[in-house]
């Protein structure tokens with residue numbers, strides 16, 4: 001420490017001497033580089049002031065009266081900066097620690113999500129879920145049984161960040177504990193609702209859409225709990241319809257029925273499920289319209305489902321200047337032609 | 338050394354006197370300009386807290402010595418005492434960013450950083466005693 005102080009002293013003396021001899025831009029450049037050095041060494045402003053005075057008095061032992069004293073005043077003024085600087089350093093360290101903790105939690109949260117999309121003959125599935133910050137409030141879920149029947153869920157925990165993420169584990173375990181209801185979206189939501197209502201603080205809500213697809217009959221059954229409507233693309237008519245399901249948000253009312261809807265999926269038809277982070281993309285011109293999303297999907301419709309969702313996400317991310325305001329989840333499930 | 342001075346703090350004048358006493362002793366002990374400024378800043382913060390929150394109290398400034406083996410250390414010790422309301426949530430207060438001055442780094446966490454040893458003893462309704470020592474290097 002003392003050694004490096006001496007080194008800094010000598011360096012500064014050289015820089016100052018050179019600059020006093022000739023006031024060149026190069027000299028100022030060296031001074032700028034020196035300021036990086038002192039920051040690196042965590043030298044506080046008052047020490048720099050004192051260093052300057054020290055060197056100055058070596059060069060000019062007979063400083064005019066008052067010069068030395070004026071530096072005492074400056075030193076005192078710089079004390080506050082020194083304190084703020086040190087606080088800033090310690091807060092920065094704290095932030096790093098917190099960030100590391102959150103990274104661990106975020107990794108753990110990833111394990112709640114399916115690690116791969118089930119492969120089902122005749123079905124093309126694409127999923128993309130991107131959190132706005134490290135922890136996500138969006139949840140999705142896939143299961144497949146031995147008969148090539150698929151259950152899929154998308155849920156949005158109202159509220160973001162860590163509380164939402166904690167809540168997510170509960171939904172996952174609830175869904176895992178009702179395997180027999182995988183193909184009964186209405187009954188499944190009724191169960192999840194009961195668990196959520198009993199276990200979650202009354203100021204937390206969850207919206208959810210659950211669907212099941214039977215690849216033997218090509219039936220798609222679904223039910224929703226206040227979730228952002230998805231889309232249904234009818235290949236024969238080349239149109240998008242709203243995939244709307246009536247149902248109250250999870251966690252509000254204890255005994256709630258969830259109406260089940262049914263669709264027959266024809267070749268080329270597809271289901272789009274999304275979280276409100278997709279529809280609530282905000283650009284400088286205001287919210288993006290739902291139509292804009294179907295238009296985007298249309299642009300990439302010829303591609304595999306995974307590539308469609310990737311492209312749609314990229315376009316929406318770009319439209320927002322690459323800053324997500326809400327967690328984003330988009331799922332496409334298409335019956336192959 | 339047994340130099341000790343006690344300054345009553347009840348007005349801003351008291352704060353200035355406490356600073357003055359601290360600077361005189363710090364100089365005498367041999368602290369350099371930067372450390373003198375650190376010590377007086379710490380005294381200022383402690384004295385201001387007395388003035389603002391406890392109305393009155395005293396700042397005691399003394400020279401201290403410590404022997405470790407053959408090494409003798411000299412230092413300055415500041416004691417801020419009052420019989421004010423006490424500090425309720427010391428742990429929070431000692432956290433950065435808590436002060437009402439908000440993010441300016443001063444306050445008690447600042448004092449702890451400026452000095453080497455730091456100790457708070459505060460009892461609700463009875464008062465607060467804060468001691469801080471800076472050692473001469």
Ligand SMILES: Nc1ncnc2c1ncn2[C@@H]1O[C@H](COP(=O)(O)OP(=O)(O)O)[C@@H](O)[C@H]1O
Nearest residue numbers: 386390391421423424430436437438444445465
């Ligand atoms: N001597 C004291 N007696 C009672 N309360 C105090 C005393 N010193 C500090 N406090 C309390 O601790 C808080 C933090 O003090 P401090 O760190 O100096 O920051 P600030 O004075 O800017 O609020 C004060 O707001 C006050 O509530």
Ligand SMILES: [Mg+2]
Nearest residue numbers: 382386444445
């Ligand atoms: Mg204060």
